[in-house]
Amino acid sequence: MRMEKIKSAFFLLAFMTCQASAASFSAAQIAQFKQLPQAEQQALAKQYGVNLSDLTSSSSSAPVVPQETIQPRTVNVTNVVQGVPQTSQPKNTLIDFGYDLFSGQPSSYTPVDDLPAPNNYMIAPGDEINVQLFGNQNQSYSLNVSRDGSIQFPSLGPIQVAGQEFSELKSDLTKRIKKQILGVNVSISLGALRTMQVYVAGDVYQPGAYNIPSLATVTQALIAAGGFRKTGSLRNIVVRRNHQIVNRLDLYDLLLQGDTENDIRLQPGDTVFVSAKGPSATITGKVRRPAVYETRPGETLGDLLKNAGGSKADAYLQQVEVKRYQSNGVHIITADLTAASGRDLALKDGDRVSFKKISDQLQNAVLVRGAVTRQGAYAYHEGMKVSDLFTNASDDLLPNTDQRYALVVREFGPRHQIKVLQFNLSEALSSPSNSQNLALQDSDQVFVFSDELNVKAWQEPKPVDHNAGQGSKRGGQAKQALDPTTGVQLVKDSQVTTNLFESQEEIDQQAGPDSRQTLLKPIIERLRQQAINGQPLAVYEVSGEVTFPGAYPLVENASLKSALAAAGGLLESASKDQAELTRAVVMPGEVALNHHKFDLSKILSNQVPDFRLVSKDRIEIQQKTNWSLNNKVEIQGEVRHPGTYTIGKGETIADLVARAGGLTQYAYPVGAIFSREVLRVQEQERMKMLSENLRQEIASLALRRQTTSAQYTTSPTDALSVVKDLNTVPAMGRLVINLPSILRGDEAQDVMLENGDKLFVPPARNTVSVLGQVQMASNFTFDSSKSVQEYINMTGGEKKQADIDRIYVIRANGSVMLPNQSYWFARDSQKLEPGDAIIVPIDTDYLDGLSALSAASQIMYQIGVAWSAIN
Structure with missing residues (x-):
């Protein structure tokens, strides 16, 4: 087994x-x-x-049984046809119109019981007739039409029904039943309908014989066969019956117009044949339904556009492109569909029709942008002026609108060059007959600006942070200006104005949408682009003590007064007795700059004529002499009134201490620390330069190690970490001062104060610090009788790698003193004082230079920590 x-x-x-x-x-x-x-x-x-x-x-899974070649397939056309997997197509690829509607695969047989039967339905063997009696009798019968065309009705015998229409059957059968069975009412309906066999052939998904319901039409038979192949024609479908063509079907009538007139019901034995696809044309672009359409003889470009659903609103019908394949290559035909000749253009196989987009250029319109209530396009009419756009200033303009400065940008010439006109919006609206009420032209653009300072780009000055570590970045000296309403000095974080002779920088992203920076950028950029072939650059610049310094478009009849209006007017700090104009004089091979001084007050008061501006002019409005209302310094520590003080020109440290009430009884003036922002920036730059030099030295060291047999005590990786640590040491910007001498009236020791200076007067410190290459770095109580060596001995003495010949002392005021300990020569040394720090450096002969640098950086870091603690 x-x-x-x-x-x-x-x-x-x-x-x-x-x-x-x-x-x-x-x-x-x-x-x-x-x-x-x-x-x-x-x-x-x-x-x-x-x-x-x-x-x-x-x-x-169920076993797969091969189907016989001519075995009929029974389908239910009322079921949803399952989609046949289609070959994936790239996105935006045009489809062949109509094929997706009929795509599917043959579905399994399911009895059809709920299809409504029309009155002209022809009764034939296989149909089921339902008869219900009510009244004297309550009976229901389901009677099948036999092969001889009769039904067997109980008590009435066989009744011949085949060949009758359904309406005729109901009438005759009702009369006969009521005649032979008295007192009954009759209701007759159709039950299950017969199936019939038809043939679907040609370019369909799965040709063959199909059993379909007796009410099925041509399209239902096509769906039963899985729809069309891409090679099949939707416009030439024939129905053959008894070897004759009884119907032709164009599915475009159904798909595009909903016409089902030729979608006839089939009869047993009918053949539905799908011919091969005929000529086709492709339509793309601005049409409702771009696709590949099958064409018939005699169809025109207008018919194709109709099949595609018509053109879109932005289609350019005057120039429709038709690519046509001919024997000698591809020819381009341009058709005007607004004319009958263009619509009647006969199509040929393979034509590719493209509808282009109309121009986005506004026609018969004026565009308004900026600080207005309603931006956008307004209809233009002949004789239109600025006042026609803004009928009510309180309603049409924003509260922050600068009504003293507005622009009209106008195109001219075949190359669409622009010119700029400037006007006073307030005067234009208050007096329509005023010359400022400019006459507009079609396609003009009106720009209205805001008069508010950008609160994100301008801000109050912040205290200087001397303890900023890595990541702290500062640029050069910030430009200073005054708020024209409050007189408070402002500090601008980013430079918005640009050099006229260089490419314009990116506008500050924080600028408002209605600011001069934002709205003028595209205008100035376009003026730069059209300044070619010897054309002058129509831009000028206003700098100095104005509200909005920067570059501005050179308008027609531009003058000094119009330039000041463009820049928002003068600041309170502006000097009116003297200003400067720099004018570029272009000569063969070079450009000369001429500088002219002028009295601004006389021009503003009309005592002298205003002058015209030309290309690339620069106007510098200078500041009043000794104008500084916001120079502040800070004094902290052991003074009677510490805090921040506003200073004027020429004030010194002695003046500041006096204004602070003098020193307290606990002050230690010898150890006073004075810092300055300019020195801090310089020190930071020097440290960056030092770290870069060290990085290059490390690279050279690593190269020598690879090419020689030399040995070094420090690896390049460790050395690079030293450089990284050096970059973290904060710059202090300390200036060594002798405060006791300053307070005694020694003018040679006194220092003139600058904005941002800091003075710290520490309390008396009766300590001495010992750092560096000693056994135990520590702090000790000051003893005037002890020497430098005695303090070092109190730490346990020097380490083996200490350089005893280079010991130095950092005094409390920041100066350095070299004690008299040299073996080879004697030198005078000052006595130690409270607050001094004794530094024992490392011997560079003991370690290589990079290791010495590491030790030095640690000492620098300790000093930096001490400075941070003071702050």
Whole structure:
């Protein structure tokens, strides 16, 4: 018995091996194989080269039985047709119109019971007739029409019904029943309808014979066959009956117009034939339904556009491009669809029609942008002026609108160059007859600006942070200006004005949408682009003490007064007795700059005539002498009134201490610390330069190590970390001062104060610090009788790597003193004082230079920490 199973399994595997490509084995054969033990299954599968996992997984699916060639397929056209997987197409690829509607695959048979039957439905064998009696009798009958065309009605016998229409059947059968059965009412309806066999041939998804309901039409038969192949024609479908063509169907009538007149009901034995696809044309661009459309003889470009749903609103119909294939190549035909000749252009196979987009250029309109209530385009009319755009200033303009400065940008010439006109919006609206009420032209652009300072780009000055570590970035000296309303000095974080002779920088992203920076940028950029072929650059610049310094378009009849209006007017700090005009004089091969001084007050008071501006002029409005209302310094520590003080020109440290009430009894003036922002910036730059030099030295050191046998005590990786640590040491910007001498009236020691200076007077410190290469760095109580060496001995003495010849002392005021400890020569040394720090450096002969740098950076870091603690 065991051997019989094995033989049977061998036979099964041999059969599967032969039939594996067709996958046509039955479930019973697979079940027989599965009865064997797992080990034997694996051995046999390996011996015959059968994939055991495929065989196991195939058991869950029904066996695939090859269909006979002419076996009819029974389908239900009322079911939803399952979509056939289509070949994926790239995005935006045009489709062949109409094919997706009929794509599908034949569905399985399901009885049809709910299709409504029309009154002219012809009764034939296979139909089911439902008869219900009520009244004296309550009976229901389901009567099938037999092959001889009759139904067998109880108590009435056979009744011939085949060949009758459904309405005729109901009338005749009702009369006969009521005549023979008295006192009953009759209701007659159709039950299950018969099926019929038709043939679908040609370029369809799956041609063949199909059993379909007796009410099915041509399109339902096509759906039953899975729809069309891409090679099939939607416009030439014929129905043959008894060897004759009884109908032609153009599916475009159904798809585009909903016309089902030619979608006739089929009869048994009919053949639906789909011809090969005929000529086609492609339509793309600004149409409602771009696709590939099949064409018929005699169709025109107008017919194709109609099939595509018509053109879109932005289609340019005057120049429609038609690419046509001819024997000598591709020809371009331009058709005007606004004319009958263009619409009547006959189509040819392969035509590619493209509808272009109309121009976005506004016609018969004026555009308004900026600080207005309603931006956008306004209809232009002849004689239109600025006052026609803004009829009510309180309603049409924003509260922050600068009514003193507005622009009109106007195009001219075939190259669409621009020119700029400037006007006073307030005067234009208050007096329509005023010359400022400019006459507008079609396509003009009106720009209205805001008069508010950008609160994000301008801000109050912040205290200087001397303890900023890495990541703290500062630029050069910030430009200062005064708020024209409050007189408070402002500091501008970013430079908005640009050099006229260089490419314009990006506008500050924080600028408002109605600011001069934002609205003028595209205008100035366009003026730069058209300044070619010897054309002058129509831009000038206003700098100095004005509200909005920067570059401005050179308007027609530009003057000094119009330039000041463009820049928002003068600041309170502006000097009116003297200003400067720099004018570029272009000569062959060079450009000369001429500087002219002028009295601004006389021009503003009309004592002297205003002058005209030309290309690339620069106007510098200078500041009043000694104008500084916001120079502040800070004094902290042991003074009677510490805090921040506003200073004027020429004030010194002695003046500041006096204004602060003098020193307290606990003050230690010898250790006073004075810092200055300019020095801090310089010190930071020097440290960056030092770190860059060290980085280059490290790279050279690493290269020498790779090419020689030299040995170094510090690896390049460790050395680079030293450079990184050096970058973290904060710059202090300290200036060594002798405060006791300053307070005694020594003018040579006194320092004139600047904005941002800081003075710290520490309390008396009776300590001395010992740092560096000693056994235990520490702080000690000051003893005037002890020497430098005695303090070092109190830490346990120097380490082996200490350089005892280079010991130095950092005094409390920041100066350096070298004690008299040299072996080779004697030098005078000052006595130690409270607050001094004794530094014992490392011997550079003991370690390489990079290790010495590491130790030095640690000392610098300790000093920096001390400075941070003071702050």
